Amino acid sequence: MEKLILIVHLLTALSIIGLILVQQGKGAEAGASFGSGASQTVFGSAGGWNFFSKVTAIMATVFFVTSFALAVMAKDNAKVGDKVLPELEAVQMEILEEVQESDIPSVDEDIPSAPVEDIPAPAGTE
Template sequence: MEKIVLIVHILTALGIVALILMQQGKGASAGASFGGGASQTVFGSEGSGNFFTRATAIFAFVFFCTSFGLAIIAKNSANIPDEAIPAMIESAPAMSDVPTAAEEAQSDVPSVDVPESTDDVPAVPAE
């Protein structure tokens, strides 16, 4: 069942791409109102907007449904009960980006010696 849904999903995605590439932009129909020769096209003087727009909407709906179906199939095949997820999150070790003192001692970066008192440092540079 998963393979069938996946094949339909991929074919729908390719169909959406093809339909979008075949559509004309909004500015392309402006010449048709001034007699741009669009009355002799395959889809008539209105252009192909209605056909491609409806077909794209149908393909988008099928794509959404197959995406949702694949998500449900993936969740069911994971074999993890819903009750175990909060317990797994709580039992995970806490990760921190702040290094500990032991990690700092093993670092290759040299440390900077900061003087304890600031009496040696003048507040205003000498001129």
């Protein structure tokens, strides 16, 4: 089932790309650059929806639904296997041991501080 949805998802994505590339933009005529490209209507001179706009909207809806279905299937199939988890815990313990054995100074050690004269004062407080 997942492979079927994935194939539909891929074909839908490719069809959306093709449909968008085939469509002509608003005001793409030669007269558009001189101000006579579209009338003063809400949807331009071409009117509302044409065939390509409707098919693109349908394909976008199908793409959304298949994306949602694939996400739900991936969530249901996501599990941490018993083989992986102990290996990750072993690697984590090795890293923690390396960090504890390293020469990183801790906060408890005496860290020499700079003399007060070496710290610059804010402007205007002198």
